[in-house]
Amino acid sequence: MTLGVVIQEPIIEEYERLGGRRLRAFMRNRPAVIAVAVLAFIILSAVFASLIAPFDPSEIDLMNAFAKLGSHCSAPDCQLVGSHLLGTDNLGRDVFSRLLFATRISLFVGFGAVVAALTLALPFGLIAGYLGGKLDWLVMRIIDIILSIPPLILVFAIAGVLGASMKNAIIALGIFFTPLFIRLIRSEVVNLRNSQLVETERAIGVPDRYILVRHILPNIASPLIVQVSLSAGTAILAEASLSFLGLGVQPPSASWGTMLQNAFERIVQHWWMILPSSMAIAMTVFALNVAGDGLRDALGKVR
16 A cells, blocks of 8 residues: 555646646637636636526516616616616516626536536446446446437427426426536546556555546546536527526526516517527627637647
C-alpha cells in the first residue's frame, strides 16, 4: 500500500498541472469565455428573478392585455407600478417578469434532467466498464435497446404515461439521457482499465474502490463535463418542446415552452409575443454549445 501512495503523489501533481494548462487553454478561447459570461448572466437572472421582476408574473390585468413594449400599467385597480418592458400577454401579465421566472424553471428542468441522468448513469457505467464480462454485455444490450427507440417518441411516451408536470418532465428527460451517459462513461473506463497505472495498482493489491475513486473517476471527469454542457442545451430544447405540447410545465407556471405555446396561438395578430422566449432559448442553447466546444478544444489540446 505504501508503494501505491508513492505512485499516487506524482500523479496528483501532474493532474493539477494539467488542470492549470487546460484552464489557460480555455481562457484563450474568447468565444467560449463570452459564452460562459452569458450563461452566468442568464443563471443570475434566474436566481434573482424575484428581485429583478417589476411585476408578479401571475398577476392578471385584463384591462392591460397585449400592451405594447414599454407601456405602463393603466388599469384603475392595478396595484403594480412599473413599465412593461416586453409588453403583456393575452391576460395582461407582464412578459418580462414571466420570462425571468420562466428562465428559472426551464434551467432547473434542463440541468436537473442532466444531473439526474449523470447520477444514475455513473455507477452503471463505472461498474460495467471496469468489471467487463457478462455484466458489461447485459448493460450495453439494454442500452442498445433503449437507444433504438426514436428519442422524441421515447420522451413523449414517458411524459404521457407519467402525466404532465415539471417533475415528470425531469424524469422523462433523465431517462432519455441516462443511456447516453452510461455509454460514454463505460467507453472511457474501458480505455483506462487497461492502462499501465491501473494494472500496476492491481498487481500491488490496491482495492478496486480506491482505483475507481482516485484514478478512473478524475480522468473521466473532463469528457463528462463537456458532455453535460452539450446535453444541457438539448435538455432545455426538449423541455420547451414538452411544455409547448402540454406535456411539461403546466400553466399558470411560466416556462419558455409554455410562453411559446401561448404566443404561438396569437402569432398572426401579436407576432412580437413569440420573440422573448424564443430568443432566450436560442441564446442559452447557443451559449451552452459554444462553451462546450471550448471545453472540448481546451481538453483536447493538452492531452
